[in-house]
Amino acid sequence: MSANIRVPLLDLKREYQAIREEIQAAWASVLEKMHLLKGENVTAFEREIAQLVGTEHAVGVASGTDALLLSVRALEIGANDEVVLHANAFVAALEAVLHAGAKPVLVDAAEGDFGPDLEQVRRAITPRTKAVIAVHLYGYPLPLEPLVDLCAQQGISLIEDCSHAHGARRDGRHVGSFGRVGCFSAGVVKNLGAYGDAGFLTTSDASLAAKVRLLQAHGQARKNDHQLYGFNSRLDELQAAVLRVKLRHLEERNARRRAIANFYREQFAALPVIVPAEPKDTVAAYHQFVIRTKKRDALQAYLKDAGIETGVHYPVPLHLQPAWTRQGRGSYSFPRAEQYAAELLSLPVFPDLTDAEVEYVVRSVQRFFQQQR
Secondary structure (H helix, E strand, O other): OOOOOOHHHHHHHHHHHHHHHHHHHHHHHHHHOOOOOOOOHHHHHHHHHHHOOOOEEEEEEOOHHHHHHHHHOOOOOOOOOOEEEEEOOOHHHHHHHHOOOOOEEEEEEEOOOOOOOOOHHHHHOOOEEEEEEEHHHHHHOOOHHHHHHHHHHHHOOOEEOOOOOOEEEOOOOOOOOOEEEEEEEEOOOOOOOEEEEEEOEEEEEEHHHHHHHHHHHOOEEEOOOOOOOOEEEEOOHHHHHHHHHHHHOOHHHHHHHHHHHHHHHHHHOOOOOOOOOOOOOOOOOOOOEEEEEHHHHHHHHHHHHOOEOEEEOOOOOOOHHHHHHOOOOOOOOOHHHHHHHHHHHEEOOOOOHHHHHHHHHEEEEEEHHHHHH
């Protein structure tokens, strides 16, 4: 099947056309002043994002991966410590643990919400466990309350990876405010994305925020006064200026994502696919709109032929990655993580899609399953 219409999974040019004047004015102001690091935009963005998330502090860093790594290091997690995380997460969370010298302990995914299986987390905790990392995959806010309680009972830290979930809420609270620290990527494809690598973290722990600020700048309390050995991981003024512009549009753009997602959910109700629910107490960010089907690969090929770009996030769980197996870290069976990897397909849901494009995606998916019958 060939098509005259082409529907991308993401088209950043459309967003730029809508905010071009705001971006250019913001960058012109930065470039005129040439205060490119530790300037007014970074300070303002940190204040604005902390206010949105509902934490006392926010710290801009160079990437979402650095947000995770610096958080793990600031929590003084290192050799002989363990961190629990779910096998269907992105590799950045695992890298943060490994680069801190700690041991990652994997558990299976939960059924339905893509987070860690709570009972497996409970069983995985040992006297050496220092933290649990929970990833809000695809922009769906996890039901964290039981995990928050478990971590409090065990005296360990909960680290939220919110890289897919800017603006997502549960019970009126933003993700990034439930745990000890919330880590966000602001990379180019994210709901709140810079025009290069960028990230930030949120916390209400003043000492943790202060430790991250030391770590992100070579451990310097003042110039040439190195209190500890750290990294070079700063959010720069140009990217902070972009994020401030985009932050003003985040809720409106997320609302458009939710409208597209709700339309998909309604139109796919009669199809043999599993679509994530959005309970009344949650507001999802829909970084991706994922459907589950055993015919994932055939559907993806069909949609490609129809001119519709889709994605698979992520096709190989952490415990089956070559980097894991080559290091001899153990062989595991995580049925749900493996099922998600084999069956999830991401459909276009970015907010600049036209209604005609969304309807074309729906008709194409419906037509595929009609032919399967």
